[in-house]
Amino acid sequence: xxxxxxxxxxxxxxxxxxxxxxxxxxxxxxxxxxxxxxxxxxxxxxxxxxxxxxxxxxxxxxxxxxxxxxxxxxxxxxxxxxxxxxxxxxxxxxxxxxxxxxxxxxxxxxxxxxxxxxxxxxxxxxxxxxxxxxxxxxxxxxxxxxxxxxxxxxxxxxxxxxxxxxxxxxxxxxxxxxxxxxxxxxxxxxxxxxxxxxxxxxxxxxxxxxxxxxxxxxxxxxxxxxxxxxxxxxxxxxxxxxxxxxxxxxxxxxxxxxxxxxxxxxxxxxxxxxxxxxxxxxxx
Numbered sequence: 403x404x405x406x407x408x409x410x411x412x413x414x415x416x417x418x419x420x421x422x423x424x425x426x427x428x429x430x431x432x433x434x435x436x437x438x439x440x441x442x443x444x445x446x447x448x449x450x451x452x453x454x455x456x457x458x459x460x461x462x463x464x465x466x467x468x469x470x471x472x473x474x475x476x477x478x479x480x481x482x483x484x485x486x487x488x489x490x491x492x493x494x495x496x497x498x499x500x501x502x503x504x505x506x507x508x509x510x511x512x513x514x515x516x517x518x519x520x521x522x523x524x525x526x527x528x529x530x531x532x533x534x535x536x537x538x539x540x541x542x543x544x545x546x547x548x549x550x551x552x553x554x555x556x557x558x559x560x561x562x563x564x565x566x567x568x569x570x571x572x573x574x575x576x577x578x579x580x581x582x583x584x585x586x587x588x589x590x591x592x593x594x595x596x597x598x599x600x601x602x603x604x605x606x607x608x609x610x611x612x613x614x615x616x617x618x619x620x621x622x623x624x625x626x627x628x629x630x631x632x633x634x635x636x637x638x639x640x641x642x643x644x645x646x647x648x649x650x651x652x653x654x655x656x657x658x659x660x661x662x663x664x665x666x667x668x669x670x671x672x673x674x675x676x677x678x679x680x681x682x683x684x685x686x
Contacts, residue, residue, distance in 0.1 A: 404685065407684070411483070411680055413657030417477075418447045419453065420453065430450060435469075445685060449467060462507050478528065489518055505517075514527065524675065540573075540602070556595060565640075573592055585620050612646075617634060619633045628657030638653060639664055639671065
């Protein structure tokens, strides 16, 4: 049986999108998703995203399998791609949205609301950041405490880290020059550190100015990627907590910039960026 798919990317963080609205379980197994994500023997992607029927009143449900077969709670770049994919499906069905269009999407991190803007950008209400150690989760602080500028030893050296969850766990450290970071060596050591019982995404941040951060990321289950939306959100929150940046800033990733705001009014984090279709096809 051939399965139709579309390939999308958000600032180079690329995904295979599958229309799965006719049933509540993904059409692929995690093992099949690994094969599809292989850049030599498959389509090539950082993950496979399924658009499933909504739950508890939401418009749709998002499931995602990483390129290693693991399932993350959510993906910031991925949900922007999913919003564009859904809009394309609706347009093909004669249900083209007029002007801006917002969707409520159920994820393992809760209900997320992406909004398509007339200029092609997508703004996503990512929710309030989770800051307590046991909820991230990490053992770097006692329950009920935040992890801000805590020392973590990785690769036989101390790193000052701040931990944030955006529905998935992030460890953020500020460095002088992100270009000098050996992601392939350090990334797995952070990801699998025993201080993170569910593994962790790791962001290395260089402060250009109070409204401009430069970031490289090692994603849990996907490795080095060109962009990470939840990571950019977590990085800005960590920057505010450590007084490295303001509550609104551009986060520059290898694949391009995201605009991130941690609202004073409602404590929620808002991410704005693009998502683009690359191609469509069928896979056996």
